[in-house]
Amino acid sequence: MSGDWYAWHDDYDRPGSSLARRLTEVQAQVRAALDQAPAGPLRVVSLCAGQGRDLIPVLAGHPRRDDVTARLVELDPRNAEVATAAAQAAGLTGVQVVVGDAAATDAYADLVPADLVLLCGVFGNVSDDDVRAIVGYSAALCASGGTVFWTRHRREPDLVPAICGWFAQEGFAPVAVSSPADGVGVGVHRHVGRPRPLPAGVTMFRFLPR
Template identity: 60%
Template structure:
């Protein structure tokens, strides 16, 4: 899979990826709106070009200056696009790391975070790895923090099971897109106590 070329679908307003991006951005805005005054920490797994978070911050969100973020992306071309976008928008506290986003060590010093983005991940890994990553989200999210995630709704639809796994681990369901939306976006708030980050762990492996 050429993940750099894959991003071209975002340019089409009528594509499922383009529509999903707009939904994710709206959920990010809502999450930032709900954060308490003061610094906000955010991490993004498999961040791609950073269009979701950087797009929101660059659009003039009033909390943009409070956000310290780390975006982790394996494709160096996508990471460079994200880095340039952050710099062009005057976002010096948005860090882009080129590396395997499945490795927990990349989030050291940033967790537990106020906002965790797991977008474009669950549809590209095995069901067992989805469950394993959900487990690790209890290390990534602070109490009251927001997790925004995506997954396709193709049969067999795993979205209901992902919600169950999250809710069994102390996440409260805030919003999930309708089954006929053409994509799946979920928002959960962590109501539990975060576990220490298990450095040296691998959360998932891409299957394509």
Template identity: 55%
Template sequence: MTERDWVKWHDHHDEPGSSLERRLRTVRGWVATALDEGASRVVSLCAGQGRDLLPVLAAHPRRGEVRALLVELDEHNAAHARSIAPEGAEVVCGDAAVTQAYAGAVPADLVMVCGVFGNITDDDIRRTVATLPQLCAPGAMVIWTRARHEPDLVPAICSWFEDGGFERVAVEGTSYGVGVHRYTGPAVPLERDGRMFTFVS
């Protein structure tokens, strides 16, 4: 199977009315909400070109107070994100699945897991959700996405979050899914040698 071109994949976000364009608008709305609520530390897993976070952060009145870490494996996407990143946002070209990548940037107030759950196995989704408390400050918001094709895994993912110390804030979208959960548990130390997931073709 041919590996997906992750640079061209971002072009679909520019198609008016497409599911990815609608998903992007929804995610950006929740990013703005988190910043409005006072989020000051942000991490983004598999950040791509940073389109969901960086434009919102650059335009937000609190942008000078926010420190963001975006981790992206594709060097071309990372370079694009770096070119539009405002001051205080760091883009690292590296493996977002490895917990070591977030050392020094967590616990975060906003954790973004967008474009991940549709590209990993169900077991890896559960493992990632179980690991997220290590990235979250108490009260942190997690924004995640998963397409809602059959079989629709969104209800199960919500259950995995809620069984792991997260409270559901919202689930939006019919063809696309945007989930928002808030971490209600205690601070959990980062285990630096962990791996959350592996992308599948």
């Protein structure tokens, strides 16, 4: 995979950028899911977590912060270092940042099915076939009643309607899906089926060259 995924995060800090607007929407949806989550321990996994911006700032100020055990998996050690520092600065002792291949099912085996599954920044960087495969694996990653958060651009050809259909086929109900007019593609689906076993030793997807 080519491209600098550390520098890619710079757009988050540019007001009005598509990434900044996407981040605001994702954080709002994560906050809402935490607000509505049942009492008790909560498990969270984040694939291709980057610098942890989708999750860590939300947890830092949320009443459920100490109920959460989270694993953020990120291949770029520079991004993982930023995420680790952010979690430590916020005192989030339940947040673990792992440097590794986020596509490997073995990275999550002891923490799934999870209550929140973050797939942000994944669907726009893999093939359509891999998007379909990841949606299928989501039914193993996500607990019954749990929530999946995902992102995908709305440029043509717009894959978002197909993605929503695939989630429906895998036992998910839509919670929120942004429209093309919003300029950012953010989707939230709740697992209404029963979680299936997560297969061991599987690579769920591969990033396309940038």
